[in-house]
Amino acid sequence: MTMPSRLPEPYGQGSGANLADILERVLDKGIVIAGDIRINLLDIELLTIKLRLIVASVDKAKEMGIDWWEDDPALSSGARRKELARENAELRERLAQLEPAREQEEAP
Structure with a gap:
């Protein structure tokens, strides 16, 4: 006579x-x-932490409108290139504004 096992399969x-x-x-x-x-x-709120965790495939996340990683320069090379291009354009603009002022200072 065999006894049923109590251990799960x-x-x-x-x-x-x-x-x-x-x-x-x-x-x-x-x-x-x-x-x-x-x-x-004593009825004084000291700290509130709101936690939200979503576990889904990338395709499902995009269906739900979640795509923050595409714009994060730390996670997306395309976003990093966009950030560098924007920064480069800003620096060129600042340089263009400074050049005429420098030329006026150097003129006799």
Whole structure:
């Protein structure tokens, strides 16, 4: 006579979904985790932290209108090039404004 085991079946056996399936579903649909932390002392609010976590694939995030990484120079080479081009244009403009003043100072 065999006794049923009290240990759960290992992943990949039985009818349970494996980790890859779960991850695929989460990335395909997306998941939002939100929470607030408040620290009060004698009814005086000292600190409030709002936490928002979105886990989704890049395609799903773009569908939801989330694409902040495309404009972040630290994460996107295209955004970095745009920032450098803007900075270069500003410096050229400042230089063009300073050149006539310098020429007037040097004129006898």
